[in-house]
Amino acid sequence: MKTLVAWLAHRLWPFVLCLLVYVGFIGPELISASSTSAVLVGLVLLALLVAWGYLLLRRGFTHKE
Template identity: 70%
Template sequence: MKTFVNWLTHRWWPFAICLLVYIAVIGPELISAASTSAVLVGLGVLAALAAWGYVVLRRVLSHKE
């Protein structure tokens, strides 16, 4: 599992795909749902994407050749 996480943090395209899917499909449905638990799940996924984006962005900006 750790190697998969390291693989994800070294590449930006899986993050970009997940972010686009969240913005286009999953996010609006979960955040505007009538169920409180669905809204909390949507916000949790958004927080996880934000944390993942921070790690990827930090890795890309501090990458030295």
């Protein structure tokens, strides 16, 4: 599991795919839901995407070839 997370943390295309799915389908439904737990899940998923994007940006700016 740790290797999968490490692999995903350093790849751009899975992040872009997850971001498009979240913005297009999942995010609007969860954040505008009438259930409090659904809204919290939507916000947690958004926070995870932000953290993943931060890791990718940090790696992009500090990566030395």
